[in-house]
Amino acid sequence: MFKSFLLIVSFSLTLPVNALILNLEKDASQTREWLKLLHFSSESKRSEIENDNFFLSSHGHLNPLAELQTTINALSAPIVDNNPNTHAQCLYPARLLFIKKHNLLNNKLPQVTCDNYIEWRGKSAESVSIIYADGYLGNPASFYGHILFKVDSGENEFTSELLNNSLNFGAEVPDNENPVAYILKGLVGGYHAKYTSNHFYRYNINYSEVELRDLWQYELNLSSSKKDLLIAHAWELLSSGYTYFFTNRNCAYHIAKMLELVTEKDLISPAEPFVLPITVFNRLSRVPEENGSLIKSITRTESRQNRFRRKYAQLDSNQQNIVEDLIATGKYTSRYDQLNESKKKQISEVMIDYYEFRLRQDDSQTKLKKHKHTALLERLKLSTGNNPKWKTTKPTMPHTGQNPSLIRTSMQHNSLTGNSLTVQTRPAYFDFLSTDAGHLPFSQLSMLDLSLRFTKDKIKIEKFNLLNIETLNISATGLPGDAGMAWKFKIGNERDVLTDSIVSNEYFVEGAVGKAQQYGNLALYTMLEARWQSPNDRSEQIMLSPKIGFIYAKGGWKIHCHTSYPVQVDQSAMRTKLKSACSQRLIADDWYDVRVNFQKHFSSELSIAFSYYL
Numbered sequence: 001m002f003k004s005f006l007l008i009v010s011f012s013l014t015l016p017v018n019a020l021i022l023n024l025e026k027d028a029s030q031t032r033e034w035l036k037l038l039h040f041s042s043e044s045k046r047s048e049i050e051n052d053n054f055f056l057s058s059h060g061h062l063n064p065l066a067e068l069q070t071t072i073n074a075l076s077a078p079i080v081d082n083n084p085n086t087h088a089q090c091l092y093p094a095r096l097l098f099i100k101k102h103n104l105l106n107n108k109l110p111q112v113t114c115d116n117y118i119e120w121r122g123k124s125a126e127s128v129s130i131i132y133a134d135g136y137l138g139n140p141a142s143f144y145g146h147i148l149f150k151v152d153s154g155e156n157e158f159t160s161e162l163l164n165n166s167l168n169f170g171a172e173v174p175d176n177e178n179p180v181a182y183i184l185k186g187l188v189g190g191y192h193a194k195y196t197s198n199h200f201y202r203y204n205i206n207y208s209e210v211e212l213r214d215l216w217q218y219e220l221n222l223s224s225s226k227k228d229l230l231i232a233h234a235w236e237l238l239s240s241g242y243t244y245f246f247t248n249r250n251c252a253y254h255i256a257k258m259l260e261l262v263t264e265k266d267l268i269s270p271a272e273p274f275v276l277p278i279t280v281f282n283r284l285s286r287v288p289e290e291n292g293s294l295i296k297s298i299t300r301t302e303s304r305q306n307r308f309r310r311k312y313a314q315l316d317s318n319q320q321n322i323v324e325d326l327i328a329t330g331k332y333t334s335r336y337d338q339l340n341e342s343k344k345k346q347i348s349e350v351m352i353d354y355y356e357f358r359l360r361q362d363d364s365q366t367k368l369k370k371h372k373h374t375a376l377l378e379r380l381k382l383s384t385g386n387n388p389k390w391k392t393t394k395p396t397m398p399h400t401g402q403n404p405s406l407i408r409t410s411m412q413h414n415s416l417t418g419n420s421l422t423v424q425t426r427p428a429y430f431d432f433l434s435t436d437a438g439h440l441p442f443s444q445l446s447m448l449d450l451s452l453r454f455t456k457d458k459i460k461i462e463k464f465n466l467l468n469i470e471t472l473n474i475s476a477t478g479l480p481g482d483a484g485m486a487w488k489f490k491i492g493n494e495r496d497v498l499t500d501s502i503v504s505n506e507y508f509v510e511g512a513v514g515k516a517q518q519y520g521n522l523a524l525y526t527m528l529e530a531r532w533q534s535p536n537d538r539s540e541q542i543m544l545s546p547k548i549g550f551i552y553a554k555g556g557w558k559i560h561c562h563t564s565y566p567v568q569v570d571q572s573a574m575r576t577k578l579k580s581a582c583s584q585r586l587i588a589d590d591w592y593d594v595r596v597n598f599q600k601h602f603s604s605e606l607s608i609a610f611s612y613y614l
Contacts, residue, residue, distance in 0.1 A: 029065040051241035090114035094232035122153025162201035171244035186246030193244035221296035274427035281399040308353035348379040401437030412607030443471035465492035472516035488512035498601035508533035
């Protein structure tokens, strides 16, 4: 009788305790931190992580509470097969930190040593950084730049940062995939995507040395607890999987979602149709942290090509002439011998940098290898002390540029059609008159560029460009291999507002090649454009257009003018006339600019445009 009474009392006391624990778990499973650990967005009741092995519960991708309860049990379970690295404490260290923080453990945890995780994060992870790699127009996957996550271990003063582990997100693309197939599959979700980890030197070689892109390291200003949580979560994400979309569910989106674990507000909305790496950095720069800005410091790693260009620009004219002769002949003449040792050292460093960046592009060039060997031998003849001290320039930080998305309103007067209003929207990215921060100068890159023209009685689509890529590819030194051809590729639909044709709504594909040269603030270029279009009412379909132009920039003031001579090549009756345009940026800020545009062909048009970047 007494035993029965004790059982009843014990059961009656257990019920409220179990209810209390369940309530604690329910509350914890709905916190922002736990939902971010499972990558639930505020707009969805399903995790964005698609592979089942990331979750411990069979319903974990749908039920945060079930995943929390299963995780608590797994963390408390004994070690199996004497392999601690497969224990939940080692696979889910961020979840362990969360559950300890909220005091959700019912049982004593087993002592587990996670050698694999400790080796990956480093024994004393000092900081975390995100890396921005400049846009690279040689690969569709890199048009808009790239973003990486890096753990800075700093175990001792002799440890190179190049040995730190970095996290990369990308699509699993077959080798030698056709660029057109890549873009099409990337737009419709044709690739699986995942996080991968490597030492930072691998990414440094690929981006900075081979693709000649500057790398910008943004060290995050985080408390020790947030830093540990973020590093632990980065480790967990190595087992996650996703569907890749080129425009939004890309590296920028998923790295941003990882960072949202330690920010009070979201950086990116899942509803945004276009997410670019530079957008993440723009928004991080505006996120407050306990001790001020979330960004603690910014460090630039120059590409080998830019390092060479910077040093070459600091040589005097005589040294530059000697460098030109050395590149042409590979022979050290009396002009070089007459220099003092300091100037010889400068030339030697410039020559070695030059051959290094050239050979990174094509290491099969036997002549360049021979000349590099000669340059190294010449450097060994000189003393080891008093090495050249090169000046560094203060760079423009990528996040200080204009936001990539655009809304623009223009008011114009056309000599044939009168007054009108144009509204333009462009989700990405920049044009020749944009500020240069965060992207390749003297280039333009845009997608889904739509303009609607409003007249007194009509609304018409003025243009809808699917893709527009153009770069002048300017050589900063004029030396062989320092730059290539200027080129352009454009595809879309547009209405010619400068023609007297009745029907001028044309689908088109346009390409161009040419050459450009920079003289201080002025860039001059020439191109030959080729265009195929759907025929207008004058049966104009295939056109060739010799083109010349210039871009001049000084401070916030920037102007781009060009003249071309379109020639119809598919009809015997050719209708030709010079076509000219000038666009001038009058005022510019990171969120707006004001422009004046003039263009002339069969009619002329003057307009003023107000742009808002968001």
